[in-house]
Structures are given as C-alpha cells and as structure tokens.
Amino acid sequence: MVPIDAQVLALIDRITTHRSPGRPILHPRTGRPADFLFTAHGHRIGQNRLRQELDRAAKSAGIGHVTPHQLRHTYATALVNAGVSLQALMAILGHVSAEMSLRYGHLFDTTVRAEYERALELAKQSIGALPNPSEPAPSTSDDWRTTATVKTALAGGYCLRAPAQGPCSYANICEHCPSFHTTASYLPVLTAQRDDAGALAADATTRGWDAETERHLRLINRLTTLIDEAATRPTAM
The missing domain is CATH 1.10.287 (Helix Hairpins)
Known part of the structure; x- marks a missing residue:
C-alpha cells in the first residue's frame, strides 16, 4: 500500500475516466479478476512499455533520459528531506531493512542546516541563552x-x-x-x-x-x- 495525495488521486481519476473500457484481468498473485489501471489490448502494460513511455515523456519535457528507479530515488529523497521517519519510509518503499531505505535517503545541505538550527533552538530554550563574552561584567555601581x-x-x-x-x-x-x-x-x-x-x-x-x-x-x-x-x-x- 502506497499513500497518495489529492493531486495524484485526481490524476488517477482522470486516467480512469478517459481510458478505453476493458475486461477485468486475472491478478497474477490471487488469480481473481482485477481492474488494473494501465492496460492495452486486454493485457497489463509491461515494465518495458512503462519505461519507454516514461523516457518519451521525459525527453518531451526536455529533462533527458529518466528511469522509474530514478523517480523512486527522487521520491524517497524528497520524503526524507521533508522529515518522514525511517520507519515510514521503509513501509512506503517496501523495504525490510533500514540499510535498504538509507540508500535512498540523502539529506540536502539545506535540510541538515535546518535540522541543526531547529535542534539548537530547542537546546537554547532548554538551557537558556548562552553567555555573551562581549557583554561587560556588571560594575559595582549597578544593582x-x-x-x-x-x-x-x-x-x-x-x-x-x-x-x-x-x-x-x-x-x-x-x-x-x-x-x-x-x-x-x-x-x-x-x-x-x-x-x-x-x-x-x-x-x-x-x-x-x-x-x-x-x-x-x-x-x-x-x-x-x-x-x-x-x-x-x-x-x-
């Protein structure tokens, strides 16, 4: 199960509305009829067909050659930099070990800095402001x-x-x-x-x-x- 947002859901609804109707296809694991999202001539679209269409769309958009694995890597990296936990990332990617998910989760410099500043601010709130050496010591005339x-x-x-x-x-x-x-x-x-x-x-x-x-x-x-x-x-x- 992969969570999707409202924009992806709207895109899926658009595909199901405009695609040609077809018969349910037997699921390869359960053997039960299933209504797959991408079909052609009564068959599921294979990996090679998806790769070709993705590559064609990427080149049309002017971003060059793109593979599904690159999109998966970008998706995972974006989630990590947005603050998703390692446990949630493992569940989304279908990984059984943290090492597998960590290969995908690259932190941007801006994310590291933002996390550092957030932690530092929490530390300051906990222990108080750090002493400022430039501040002069109170004189005997001050209270x-x-x-x-x-x-x-x-x-x-x-x-x-x-x-x-x-x-x-x-x-x-x-x-x-x-x-x-x-x-x-x-x-x-x-x-x-x-x-x-x-x-x-x-x-x-x-x-x-x-x-x-x-x-x-x-x-x-x-x-x-x-x-x-x-x-x-x-x-x-």
Missing part, C-alpha cells in the same frame, strides 16, 4: 539584583552565574539544612537576605524564569521561619 544573570544572595556577598549555567547546586544549601542555627544577633543579616530574595524573585518573574522564582520564594519562606524563631527565642542570660 546586581537586576542583572540578566542567575543570582543568589549570600550572607557575605552574592553569586552571579550565566543563565546557561543555571543556579549553583549548593545555592542556599546552608539555610535549608536542618543543622543550620541562628540567633537574634543575626536578624539584620537574615532580614537583608530575605529582602534581596524578594527582589530576585520579582526579577526572575519578569524574565519568565519560573524555576528561579520558585527557588527564591522557597528561600524567603525558610528565612521567614528562621527569623520568626530567632525573634521569639529567649536570650541566654
């Missing part, structure tokens, strides 16, 4: 909380990473650790860190970095718990 980087507020500073790198696997690991303890004397530091996390969450939201937003919100919740516990813990005398 680091608004830079186009993955940002983490630390107790003694901050961390800036390229979006392609993603957040550090150790980011804020101490604050979330059950062994982390604090006292009221650290409340100003924790409060400032929470304020920074709020600004970072808002910045990530505007950039559409949902995972970054969630990361900062989790830190805010954790810092709030630590601050509340430290504020209510009695001071040792």
Whole structure:
C-alpha cells in the first residue's frame, strides 16, 4: 500500500475516466479478476512499455533520459528531506531493512542546516541563552539584583552565574539544612537576605524564569521561619 495525495488521486481519476473500457484481468498473485489501471489490448502494460513511455515523456519535457528507479530515488529523497521517519519510509518503499531505505535517503545541505538550527533552538530554550563574552561584567555601581544573570544572595556577598549555567547546586544549601542555627544577633543579616530574595524573585518573574522564582520564594519562606524563631527565642542570660 502506497499513500497518495489529492493531486495524484485526481490524476488517477482522470486516467480512469478517459481510458478505453476493458475486461477485468486475472491478478497474477490471487488469480481473481482485477481492474488494473494501465492496460492495452486486454493485457497489463509491461515494465518495458512503462519505461519507454516514461523516457518519451521525459525527453518531451526536455529533462533527458529518466528511469522509474530514478523517480523512486527522487521520491524517497524528497520524503526524507521533508522529515518522514525511517520507519515510514521503509513501509512506503517496501523495504525490510533500514540499510535498504538509507540508500535512498540523502539529506540536502539545506535540510541538515535546518535540522541543526531547529535542534539548537530547542537546546537554547532548554538551557537558556548562552553567555555573551562581549557583554561587560556588571560594575559595582549597578544593582546586581537586576542583572540578566542567575543570582543568589549570600550572607557575605552574592553569586552571579550565566543563565546557561543555571543556579549553583549548593545555592542556599546552608539555610535549608536542618543543622543550620541562628540567633537574634543575626536578624539584620537574615532580614537583608530575605529582602534581596524578594527582589530576585520579582526579577526572575519578569524574565519568565519560573524555576528561579520558585527557588527564591522557597528561600524567603525558610528565612521567614528562621527569623520568626530567632525573634521569639529567649536570650541566654
């Protein structure tokens, strides 16, 4: 079974409409009467007749000598470059092995480039834009909380990473650790860190970095718990 499109179907309908009527011919495999598309004088048209007619039509069209096998090769190559899967190509061509179909499937340079650009675009969407070395590093006068980087507020500073790198696997690991303890004397530091996390969450939201937003919100919740516990813990005398 070979799939055909609307144009081929219209051509077949045109042939069946204008051809001379004839008797059904016994099918060579089943022995049952069958209405073949191409017949002449009550017989099926043989391969040599088809080759001759194809060659005559090709020469009339000014494209030179053409064989049915060349058309099959062109057909398969066009399907491959249009994105058909290898399994579908095998079914269409009637092949039993992938090696047979791969002989027909030649990729054009334009197809290779288009496939490369498609895959690269998907990769960029997955890992984020690659860092641009020509972009100057943020100066000390700039607000680091608004830079186009993955940002983490630390107790003694901050961390800036390229979006392609993603957040550090150790980011804020101490604050979330059950062994982390604090006292009221650290409340100003924790409060400032929470304020920074709020600004970072808002910045990530505007950039559409949902995972970054969630990361900062989790830190805010954790810092709030630590601050509340430290504020209510009695001071040792």
